[in-house]
Amino acid sequence: NAGVTQTPKFQVLKTGQSMTLQCAQDMNHNSMYWYRQDPGMGLRLIYYSASEGTTDKGEVPNGYNVSRLNKREFSLRLESAAPSQTSVYFCASWGTGYGYTFGSGTRLTVV
Amino acid sequence: GESVGLHLPTLSVQEGDNSIINCAYSNSASDYFIWYKQESGKGPQFIIDIRSNMDKRQGQRVTVLLNKTVKHLSLQIAATQPGDSAVYFCAEKASGYQKVTFGTGTKLQVIP
Numbered sequence: 001n002a003g004v005t006q007t008p009k010f011q012v013l014k015t016g017q018s019m020t021l022q023c024a025q026d027m028n029h030n031s032m033y034w035y036r037q038d039p040g041m042g043l044r045l046i047y048y049s050a051s052e053g054t055t056d057k058g059e060v061p062n063g064y065n066v067s068r069l070n071k072r073e074f075s076l077r078l079e080s081a082a083p084s085q086t087s088v089y090f091c092a093s094w095g096t097g098y099g100y101t102f103g104s105g106t107r108l109t110v111v
Numbered sequence: 112g113e114s115v116g117l118h119l120p121t122l123s124v125q126e127g128d129n130s131i132i133n134c135a136y137s138n139s140a141s142d143y144f145i146w147y148k149q150e151s152g153k154g155p156q157f158i159i160d161i162r163s164n165m166d167k168r169q170g171q172r173v174t175v176l177l178n179k180t181v182k183h184l185s186l187q188i189a190a191t192q193p194g195d196s197a198v199y200f201c202a203e204k205a206s207g208y209q210k211v212t213f214g215t216g217t218k219l220q221v222i223p
Contacts, residue, residue: 004154031209042200042215043155050209058210090154099145099202100211102154 003027006091006103013081013110021076021106023091029101031094032074033058034066036087037105043090049074081110119198121218130188132217134201139182141203141212146175146186149198149216158186158199188219196221 004025013019025032030051035043035058045058049068063085065077078085086109092100124130136144142163147155161168161175161184168175174187184201201214 042213045210048209056209092154094209094211097160099157099160100147100155101157104154105152 004091004093004101004103006089006106008106009104010107011109013078013108015082015110017081018077018079019081019108020078021089021091021108022073023075023103024073025091025093025101026072027093027095027101028071029093029095030071032068033092033094033100034064034074034076035090035092036060037090038087046076046089078108081108083110086110119216119218121220123220123222124191125222126191126193128191130186130191130195130219132186132188132199132219134184134186134214134217136182136184136201136203136212136214138203138205138212139179140205142206143204144175144177144184145202145204145211146173146184147200147202147213148195149200151197155200191219191221193221193223195219 007022033048034046037043044060047066049055052071055066067075089106091103145160146158148158149155159170159175161177166177172189176185198216198218200216202211204211
């Protein structure tokens with residue numbers, strides 16, 4: 001099925017550990033995004049990539065880095081995880097006339 | 112967007128009744144608006160969108176109304192069903208900008 005695929009679905013990290021969240025889309029969209037969602041709050045933009053080869057900061061970029069590996073893939077890296085980064089992370093791509101297509105999310109707990 | 116903390120506004124509706132979910136947006140330059148549905152444990156899903164040159168758009172059982180004068184958006188769900196229980200988010204976007212701003216969401220509970 002066409003869409004956005006995220007891995008892993010669940011992850012537990014210790015404070016200070018690093019990890020990369022993977023995201024791939026097969027809809028040939030130019031723009032890709034990483035959001036975090038905390039309980040009772042809306043979606044907050046971490047980073048986005050308007051096209052292959054470009055990335056820009058969103059509202060809450062501190063503690064994260066991203067890589068737009070190619071048109072399909074956009075990864076999010078936590079270099080030194082902190083408990084404040086416990087959240088649900090969503091990758092999305094943007095298509096004209098469709099708005100966002102979201103992945104199913106990664107539930108990250110930092111202990 | 113602003114945070115409403117841990118507690119989402121909740122709308123409780125009897126099965127079969129119509130639901131109306133409201134959203135106020137902030138940017139007068141926004142010209143594209145979207146409603147998303149998020150079920151528990153899943154990512155948000157596109158429901159319906161509307162551009163600023165329209166004030167109403169209908170889909171299957173859903174209608175979006177846009178009032179640009181007061182910067183207000185609403186989602187109407189006809190004959191609400193248990194499967195409609197979810198959190199609903201509005202989103203706004205200005206042309207030429209990559210960023211989309213999401214509202215904090217409204218939880219819809221359908222009472223069987």
